[in-house]
Amino acid sequence: LLVPDANTTAIEITARNVTLDLNGFSIIGPTRYAKPPTGAICVPFSTSATTGYGVLHSPPFDTTLNDYPPSNIVVRNGSIFGMGNSGIVLIGTDNKVDRVHFHENAGNGLVVYDGEITHSQASRNCGIGINVFHGLVSFNVSSYNLMEGIRIDYEALVTSNTSFLNGAQGLRILGSGVPIFDGGYGNNVCFTNAGGAVTGGTSLGHNLCDGTPC
Numbered sequence: 001l002l003v004p005d006a007n008t009t010a011i012e013i014t015a016r017n018v019t020l021d022l023n024g025f026s027i028i029g030p031t032r033y034a035k036p037p038t039g040a041i042c043v044p045f046s047t048s049a050t051t052g053y054g055v056l057h058s059p060p061f062d063t064t065l066n067d068y069p070p071s072n073i074v075v076r077n078g079s080i081f082g083m084g085n086s087g088i089v090l091i092g093t094d095n096k097v098d099r100v101h102f103h104e105n106a107g108n109g110l111v112v113y114d115g116e117i118t119h120s121q122a123s124r125n126c127g128i129g130i131n132v133f134h135g136l137v138s139f140n141v142s143s144y145n146l147m148e149g150i151r152i153d154y155e156a157l158v159t160s161n162t163s164f165l166n167g168a169q170g171l172r173i174l175g176s177g178v179p180i181f182d183g184g185y186g187n188n189v190c191f192t193n194a195g196g197a198v199t200g201g202t203s204l205g206h207n208l209c210d211g212t213p214c
Contacts (some may be wrong), residue, residue, distance in 0.1 A: 003029040006050035006084025006106065013057040016092075020055065022078020022100070027054045029083035030090045031106045040098045046162060050084030068092045068113055073193050075079075075100060086111055086127065095135075102129070109145065129166065132156050148172045149193060152201065158185040159204075170209075173201030 003010045011020065029052060054076040055075055057144030062069045071092030079101040080087035085189030086107035088097060096117030102122040109122030114134045122129030122142045140151035142163045147162030152173040159164045163170035170190030172182040186204030190197035197209030207214045 001025070003027065003052060003054075003083065005052065006030055007052050008084075009051070009056050010051045010080075010083070011055045012053075013055065013073055014081070016069075016073075018057075018072075019074040019076075021076055024077055026079040026081055028081050029105070031084055031104060032071070038063070046179075052084035053089055054080035054083045054087040054102075054105070056089050057095075058089065070094050073115075074098070079103065080105065083107070087122075087125070088112070090115065108147075115144040128161070137161060142166065142170075148195070149190070152183045154183070156183045158183060158188060158201070160187045162189045163192045164189075164193060166194035166195070169193055169197070169199050170195075171198045171201075173199070175200055186199045 011139045057071060057073050068091055069083045072094045073090050074096045075088060076098040081103045082118060085106045087102035087105045087109050089111045091113045092135060093114035095112055095119055097117050099166045104124045106126050108127035108131050109125040109129045111131045114177055117130055117132055117140060119139045124144045126146045128147045128151045129145035130164055131151045135157045137150060137156055138160050140161045144165050146167045148168045149166035149170045158170050170193035175182040183201040184204045185201050187206045189208045191210050
């Protein structure tokens with residue numbers, strides 16, 4: 001699927017309980033780089049803010065639930081490349097992204113408010129590689145992104161990922177300030193990230209940070 005300009009969203013999902021299987025195909029936007037990123041340097045042709053997403057699901061906040069509503073959106077099996085903003089944004093709960101590649105998007109590779117991110121790859125995005133608020137992040141690779149390789153805004157289990165050569169931390173867990181709502185990480189490898197290997201969260205062991213167990 002070829003996207004004509006940086007302000008066009010390729011696929012917007014407005015319903016609940018939707019599975020989008022890309023079946024090995026790609027969503028390709030027009031964003032290109034003056035040169036391939038070197039280390040964690042991201043150099044797009046245009047630095048102006050653009051609004052085109054690869055896949056977008058953004059329901060309104062539910063004041064009755066005091067949360068976003070259940071969405072149950074699944075995106076799998078494909079690539080999202082060169083979008084004017086982020087590759088995927090899924091707001092709402094109970095979402096899943098599996099076996100998707102996010103490359104050279106002008107925003108983040110992936111933003112998921114609540115859900116599972118598995119067996120995916122984020123590289124050379126002009127923001128965060130993989131950004132999750134709540135959920136599970138497992139068996140992913142994040143590299144050469146301008147900001148964090150993997151960022152957790154509240155609580156999540158982060159396990160068996162590799163994050164390297166990003167412009168900020170390899171793994172950053174912000175947490176909520178309340179220990180029982182913090183994130184845990186184990187069996188991850190982080191190396192040569194400009195902001196250090198890991199900040200925040202609770203180590204569950206068996207991590208390797210720049211060649212040292214952490």
